[in-house]
Amino acid sequence: MAEHLHKLEIFRGLIKFKSNQQKIWGVLIFLSIVTGIEVALGINKPDILLNKFIGLKLINWMFIIMTIIKAYYITWDFMHIRDEKSFLKNSIVVPLLILIPFLLFILLIEGSYIFDVMLGGFKSWNF
């Protein structure tokens, strides 16, 4: 059956696996390395990464990027969306790629606006 065929390469063909099982273990190793880096950064918090870059600390940008990389490999290889028809793939991924950034944009902008308003005299710590 067609759905038993797997695409056996990751990193755009940089690493090719011989079987699907081998690919799964390869992806696990990759995800573990990324998680390890995240935890090491989270515990040590190097000073150089605490500088701000476009509204967020550099270290937080790194965490977010690594999370998205992990999410990509979990969906593409564990949930084997890599092997699905592109129509199915797009009908799942595209709505999420549109809606979630939209929600993020609206609410985070609004949150920091409320912070500014309260900072300007509408909040008191001592009353």
Next chain:
Amino acid sequence: MQASSAISNTNTSGSWGGGSKPLVAGYGKLMMWFFIVSDALTFSGFLVSYGFSRFKNIDSWPIADEVFTHFPFLHGIDAPMYYVALMTFVLIFSSVTMVLAVDAGHHHNKNRVAFYMLLTIIGGAIFVGSQAWEWKNFIKGEYGAVEVQSGEILQFYDLEKSKRIPIDEFAVSLTQERYTHDDNVGLWYVEESKLPEITLDEVLAGFNQNLNITVRLEAIDDKGKKIILDRQAAEVAINSATRVVKGANLYRNEYGNPLFADFFFFITGFHGFHVFSGVVINIIIFINVLLGTYERRGHYDMVEKVGLYWHFVDLVWVFVFTFFYLI
């Protein structure tokens, strides 16, 4: 699946006659994917509202490293994040065994499917247990704090040792006449929640006797550290203390903003419920594998569908881990 195979038996060709599968995926798998899309939006709604509340209180949000510092059998040792990292790894590993089960299903290897499903169930159970343990530590609390009239939490800090000091280490025990009200000795229609083991008077007396103790605010400075007051300012700040806070509930917690605990309970609770129901569904599928249901049906598509759900739970945890514990 049975429905779709019944349709394909009619042998009608063309787009309008039915029977063709443009997405090359069964009905159940397609619906599982659409459920996952809607559930992903639910979780992103939760996490984004967490972000909203955090941006709203960006200068006073609790620091996760200071809250989740426990590791089993290492009592009193400060081990931030190690346990959550371990939980993450357990969940990713149970995802791997799930993929291996799906793969074995494609090869119609019943024993291997059952073996990997069992490993997945064990991994999920370990994860849910770990989360319960995290909740226990979170609810019980470690240092304790006082709440002042404005609702802000003041934590205590030892200037000599340069670290936080738990309230039970410096509080002076005073004889008390006040007991928790019980409805069999007083007004039967009046209820009172349990009184704290250490009263506010005891904490304040201890604070006045130990001049090396000062107060740590919720507010954070430019470097992301909590602001520590000097002794004189601390004496002023603590004047308006109204109650002792130990641990966490939905109304107040010793870590800082009440919203922090609310979101912790809600998001990890909702995720934990997903893991729990995933384990239950996995057990049902596991029993069906053992009974040979899918062998008789001719395919292991059910394992694949529950696998999709299981990976999704793992995927959500990756995001919860980042936004709750790392950032």
